[in-house]
C-alpha cells in the first residue's frame with residue numbers, strides 16, 4: 001500500500017482549477033486550429049479568430065477565458081493499492097476547489113440549494129466522481145464546466161426499436177435545439193446504453209477524451225463520424241452566427257443495456273473546454 005495524503009489532492013485541485021481557467025490544453029487549441037481551416041463562413045472565421053485571441057489574452061494575463069468559470073468536475077482514479085490518509089477525501093476535494101477559486105479570483109457560481117439559491121461563495125460543492133483502478137497512484141482530472149452548455153444537455157429513454165437512426169436523430173436534434181446557447185463550436189459527449197444514470201455518466205466522461213480522438217472500436221468511430229457530419233450540416237456555426245463548424249468533435253461511449261431500453265444522453269461542452277489532470 002502507498003499512502004497519499006488528502007492535502008496533496010486538495011493542493012493539486014487548487015492549482016488545476018486555476019490553470020484550467022487560464023490556459024487551454026493543446027488538444028482544444030489544436031481542435032480550434034483545425035476548425036479555422038474548415039470553417040467556410042467569413043463570420044464563422046472571424047469568430048474563431050476572436051476565440052483564439054481571447055485564449056491568448058487569458059493565458060498571457062492569467063485571467064479567466066470566460067466569465068463563467070464553471071462548476072468544478074473532479075474525476076479521481078484511485079489505485080486500489082493507495083491508502084488515503086489525513087482526513088475526508090470529499091472535504092479535501094472541496095477545500096481544493098474553494099482555495100483555487102479564491103486564489104484565482106474565479107467567479108463563484110455554486111448555490112447551496114437549487115430552490116433556495118444561496119451562493120456558497122467558494123464554488124463548492126464540487127461534482128466528485130471516483131473510480132477504483134489498478135495500481136498505487138491517484139489520477140486527478142478536473143473539468144471546469146460552464147453552465148450554458150450543461151443546460152443544453154439532454155437525456156432520453158428511447159424504445160429499442162428506435163435503433164441507431166433514432167438515437168442519431170435525438171443527438172442531432174439536441175445540438176440543433178442548443179443553437180447558440182451552448183457557445184459553439186462544441187464538443188458533443190454522448191452516452192448510449194447502460195441505464196438512466198449510466199448513460200449520463202458515459203456522456204460526461206466521454207468529454208475527457210483527447211478532443212477529436214476517435215472511438216477505438218471502428219464501428220463506433222464510424223458512428224461518431226456520421227454524427228459530426230450531420231451536426232456540422234446544421235449551419236449553427238461558431239457562436240451560433242452561422243457557419244460550417246458547429247462541433248469540434250463528437251465522442252460516443254456505449255455500455256450494455258436491458259432488452260427493453262435504449263438510453264441516450266447528450267452532454268454538451270462549449271469551446272471553452274477547460275480540463276487539466278495530474279498524477280499523484
Ligand code: SF4
Pocket residue numbers: 066067068069070145146147148149181182183270271272
Ligand atoms: S457555455 Fe462556455 S463559453 Fe459559453 S458562457 Fe458558459 S462557460 Fe463561457
